[in-house]
Amino acid sequence: MSVDPAALRRVVAAFLASRTSASTREAYRRDLTHLAVALGVGADGIPSASDVRDAFGIEDDPEVRTVLEHLVDLGPDWWRDWRDRLEGSPATRRRRVAAVRAFCRWWSRGCDLENPVADLRPPGGTDRGGARRGAQDVVAFAQADMRRLLDAARRPGPVGARDVALIEILYGCGLRASEAVGLDVSACNLDDLEDPYLVVTGKGSRVRAVAVPYGARVALEAYLRVGRPELAARRRGGAPADADAVFVSVRGRRLAREDVWRIIVAIGRRAGLTEEGGRVFPHALRHSCGTHLIQAGVDIRYVQAHLGHASPVTTEVYTHVTAAHLKSDFDRAHPRARSGAGHRADDPGRAEPGGEQA
Numbered sequence: 001m002s003v004d005p006a007a008l009r010r011v012v013a014a015f016l017a018s019r020t021s022a023s024t025r026e027a028y029r030r031d032l033t034h035l036a037v038a039l040g041v042g043a044d045g046i047p048s049a050s051d052v053r054d055a056f057g058i059e060d061d062p063e064v065r066t067v068l069e070h071l072v073d074l075g076p077d078w079w080r081d082w083r084d085r086l087e088g089s090p091a092t093r094r095r096r097v098a099a100v101r102a103f104c105r106w107w108s109r110g111c112d113l114e115n116p117v118a119d120l121r122p123p124g125g126t127d128r129g130g131a132r133r134g135a136q137d138v139v140a141f142a143q144a145d146m147r148r149l150l151d152a153a154r155r156p157g158p159v160g161a162r163d164v165a166l167i168e169i170l171y172g173c174g175l176r177a178s179e180a181v182g183l184d185v186s187a188c189n190l191d192d193l194e195d196p197y198l199v200v201t202g203k204g205s206r207v208r209a210v211a212v213p214y215g216a217r218v219a220l221e222a223y224l225r226v227g228r229p230e231l232a233a234r235r236r237g238g239a240p241a242d243a244d245a246v247f248v249s250v251r252g253r254r255l256a257r258e259d260v261w262r263i264i265v266a267i268g269r270r271a272g273l274t275e276e277g278g279r280v281f282p283h284a285l286r287h288s289c290g291t292h293l294i295q296a297g298v299d300i301r302y303v304q305a306h307l308g309h310a311s312p313v314t315t316e317v318y319t320h321v322t323a324a325h326l327k328s329d330f331d332r333a334h335p336r337a338r339s340g341a342g343h344r345a346d347d348p349g350r351a352e353p354g355g356e357q358a
Contacts, residue, residue, distance in 0.1 A: 002040065003040060004067055005045045006063070007061070007064045008036065008041060008045035008046075008067050009044070010061065011068065011107055012029075015028070015103050016028055016029055016047070018106065021203070021205055023178040024203070025049070027099070028099050028103070031096045032046055032103060034086065035082070038082050058107075059111045064111075068111055071116055072116045074116060076116075079120050080120065083097055093122070094122040094123060097120065098122065104118075139281070139283075139284040139287055140288045140290075140291040141278075141284060141285070143292065148272070148273065150164060150167055152268075152270040153167050153267045158223075158227035158231050160227075161226060161228075162223055162227050164219045164223070165216075165222070165223035165227070166180065166260065166264075167264070167267070167285065168216040168220065169198075170285035170286060171216075172289065173211075173289070174286045174289035174306055176203075176286060177282040177283065179201065179202055180246075180247060180282075181254060181256060183198065183247065184244040184245065185228075185244050196211070196212040197210060198210045203308070203310070204310070208305070210306060228248065231250060231252055232248055235251065235252025235253060247260075260282050261282055264282045265281065267280075290307055303315050303318065
């Protein structure tokens with residue numbers, strides 16, 4: 001049976017409308033596109049961002065119900081095969097499976113149908129609580145690489161000032177790209193040099209105050225004083241909210257998440273990090289913030305609050321990254337950790353015949 005693209009589009013639109021955050025809706029929309037492709041309808045089965053609106057009464061729509069019953073009838077083998085064929089990093093594949101699980105759970109409850117993916121587990125192994133994200137999924141830069149990124153971002157003019165401030169805020173404040181582009185000038189409280197902070201709206205529309213470290217404050221103040229006014233003066237029309245946006249484009253419009261991704265990747269390329277096989281993307285700066293704070297001995301509860309994690313379990317991934325780094329350093333430095341290292345006659349840990357070893 002072929003899937004009716006229009007009916008699938010209606011139910012996806014209704015699901016997206018049930019999410020309050022625009023960033024969350026866009027993330028689900030992108031991830032559900034991969035399901036639509038597997039069903040043979042592609043982008044025709046997914047509404048555009050402008051078409052997302054409340055689709056009241058879908059539970060009584062016979063065409064929608066036919067599509068949903070088809071999803072139920074696909075069977076667990078089809079869903080497992082779809083999961084196993086997903087491309088991307090382990091974290092990306094788990095996110096796409098999570099999006100489909102949330103989507104199916106939503107319509108199965110509203111339409112009183114069986115949830116076809118209730119037992120579908122994320123790829124890469126799980127425990128009782130679901131997928132466990134390992135340290136290998138977290139990309140965190142060394143501090144030397146962070147300095148290389150900042151050096152590569154420093155260029156004359158307002159764009160250079162903006163890019164330095166953007167990196168400093170993503171790293172120093174640990175912001176998500178969506179939080180950075182949503183940041184308003186009115187939310188920047190920098191006058192109190194003893195306690196500068198940003199008011200940030202994060203996932204689930206949760207609002208938190210984020211401390212601004214010295215380097216980020218200096219870069220942000222310089223950009224707001226000189227760079228941003230020049231860029232904002234170029235704005236012609238656009239959304240009223242653009243007028244209060246901190247990070248704006250060369251045309252004075254509020255940056256989008258895709259713009260932040262493009263900017264960070266380009267800076268990483270100039271810094272030579274991608275030539276060495278490294279992955280450079282905005283969220284890696286947030287990972288670097290959490291990792292470096294944990295490495296510095298900062299209490300995990302403070303790191304949780306700083307990054308806006310709803311659960312300390314999410315923050316614990318940075319302790320695993322730190323442990324992995326420490327083990328790597330240990331393996332390089334300790335003679336007994338080196339492969340093939342054997343006992344030497346002058347080894348102080350070797351007990352001589354008749355002697356004692358502590």
